[in-house]
Amino acid sequence: DAGVIQSPRHEVTEMGQEVTLRCKPISGHNSLFWYRQTMMRGLELLIYFNNNVPIDDSGMPEDRFSAKMPNASFSTLKIQPSEPRDSAVYFCASSFFGTFARSRDFPYQETQYFGPGTRLLVL
Amino acid sequence: SQKIEQNSEALNIQEGKTATLTCNYTNYSPAYLQWYRQDPGRGPVFLLLIRENEKEKRKERLKVTFDTTLKQSLFHITASQPADSATYLCALVTGGGNKLTFGTGTQLKVEL
Numbered sequence: 001d002a003g004v005i006q007s008p009r010h011e012v013t014e015m016g017q018e019v020t021l022r023c024k025p026i027s028g029h030n031s032l033f034w035y036r037q038t039m040m041r042g043l044e045l046l047i048y049f050n051n052n053v054p055i056d057d058s059g060m061p062e063d064r065f066s067a068k069m070p071n072a073s074f075s076t077l078k079i080q081p082s083e084p085r086d087s088a089v090y091f092c093a094s095s096f097f098g099t100f101a102r103s104r105d106f107p108y109q110e111t112q113y114f115g116p117g118t119r120l121l122v123l
Numbered sequence: 124s125q126k127i128e129q130n131s132e133a134l135n136i137q138e139g140k141t142a143t144l145t146c147n148y149t150n151y152s153p154a155y156l157q158w159y160r161q162d163p164g165r166g167p168v169f170l171l172l173i174r175e176n177e178k179e180k181r182k183e184r185l186k187v188t189f190d191t192t193l194k195q196s197l198f199h200i201t202a203s204q205p206a207d208s209a210t211y212l213c214a215l216v217t218g219g220g221n222k223l224t225f226g227t228g229t230q231l232k233v234e235l
Binding site: 004031033042043045048050055056091093095097110111112113114115116117 | 157164165166167168169172212216220221222223224225226227228
């Protein structure tokens with residue numbers, strides 16, 4: 001498997017522009033997470049989906065941020081309009097979720113597999 | 124409020140020594156705790172998971188302890204090598220969900 005795939009890897013845009021980040025989770029995983037990482041705030045969870053359904057979006061900074069997961073193999077995170085303070089590295093991660101994943105015999109537990117990240121710079 | 128604290132300052136140790144990293148938390152009752160490694164320019168990579176009813180877990184040169192009374196986990200790397208230099212993150216999951224909350228990470232530097 002290729003692992004979690006994110007695109008673009010780097011994005012430079014001007015304030016006010018729309019930014020769309022894309023993620024393809026590992027095939028078979030049923031949970032997907034979007035994180036933002038900065039030096040000041042560390043790794044913050046923005047939103048996560050189980051079985052394509054948003055479960056917790058309490059980390060989404062404001063209405064300028066939105067995320068979708070139209071199917072099990074694709075998710076987007078959109079920022080509109082973008083602002084300089086949105087500059088960060090955005091990670092997507094995927095995992096298994098469910099009672100089977102909590103079983104001591106299950107080899108993968110609920111470990112999260114991260115993509116390489118998208119480095120966003122808003123000027 | 125809920126907090127997960129890791130050593131904010133970088134930890135520098137000599138090759139061959141044991142590195143010990145600390146993760147303290149407050150106002151959480153984690154079902155389990157995980158440790159991840161992150162190299163510059165890359166996403167975190169899972170290392171170890173320890174459950175609330177486990178005291179210790181080992182994997183090769185890595186050892187994790189979990190004290191739910193002290194609300195603390197210790198992460199040890201024995202016989203450290205320069206290749207172990209990275210940032211190490213602890214993460215907690217609470218309740219029946221699968222949401223992970225990460226600590227801020229500790230940067231480890233292993234010198235020759």
